[in-house]
Amino acid sequence: ILNVEQSPQSLHVQEGDSTNFTCSFPSSNFYALHWYRWETAKSPEALFVMTLNGDEKKKGRISATLNTKEGYSYLYIKGSQPEDSATYLCAPQTGANNLFFGTGTRLTVIP
Amino acid sequence: DAGVIQSPRHEVTEMGQEVTLRCKPISGHNSLFWYRQTMMRGLELLIYFNNNVPIDDSGMPEDRFSAKMPNASFSTLKIQPSEPRDSAVYFCASSSGGDFGYGYTFGSGTRLTVV
DSSP: OOOOOEEEEEEETTTOOOOEEEOOEEEEEETTTEEEEEETTTTOEEEEEEETOOOOEEEETTTEETTTTTTTTEEESSOGGGOEEEEEEEEEEEEEEEEOOOOOEEEEEEE | OOEEEEEEEEEEEEEEEEEEEEOOOOOTTEEEEEEEETTTEEEEEEEEEEEEEEOTTTTSSTTTEEEEEEEEEEEEEEESSOGGGGEEEEEEEESOOSSSSSOEEOOOOEEEEEO
């Protein structure tokens, strides 16, 4: 079991605002860090997989950074839209198939 | 590809009954995972298979839970006998696996209610 902390637990922002949230994890035995987007009544959808310290990934208005030495990752959303409303999960990977999910940050974008 | 296919989508059963959840992974994916989602603990890994072989079942809550993967295209998660505290959404996921840095593809989940 890995201690994965995501903050904040929930977040409400106005449409157009930019926002970010954090994933903290133990830096030992690190192999990769996954971010997933999980809309209500759907299944989690992979956003990014990052493996190297200093990695930055971008997908449209969403980007993520990774610091493996201090054990954290940030997810950024620029110009939030209502369709960005979802729970964002991070999952550090410690082995070939050892993925530990955090409990997520629930984002609500208010039109 | 139709993605990861789970059945049934919803299952309501009485306490004590046997429940079988089914999963068809993406063709070519060699790793398969069963997760349970609860309000308290989020997504918990129950068991995963690599090349049809169970690798880690340490997340299986107790002996009432069992999982099989008889071939590369099918897996089952069985609960016998079921209890109300087993009520949750059960997700199956598959990946190219065996290597690092591959994302998982999740099925739509089975919502289990045990009354």
